[in-house]
Amino acid sequence: MATEEMRRIFYTTLASIPPGRYCSYGDIAKLCGVHVRQVLAWLRTLPRESDLPWYRLITGQRRIADYPGNERQYRRLAEEGLVPEADGRFPVHYRWPDA
Structure with a gap:
């Protein structure tokens, strides 16, 4: 499969994560049929204005x-009602796709 097609699959899958839910890097890599390093590379190249x-x-x-700036990620998730538990982990019942 061509790299651009794989990237489109990744973008479509990323867009499919419902508000108020989260997905692990490894799970999205499996869903897209790529290595987790590829997911991380694509995330690094997302345009700043991407929705x-x-x-x-x-x-x-x-x-x-x-990572530097991760407070922005905490804030965005909190806006959707996702707040880590006392141990710093997000509740398992909000994982997508369902575990």
């Missing part, structure tokens, strides 16, 4: 990755 819900992707440990 794709990049912020709904978190780690397999149900946490937001530690």
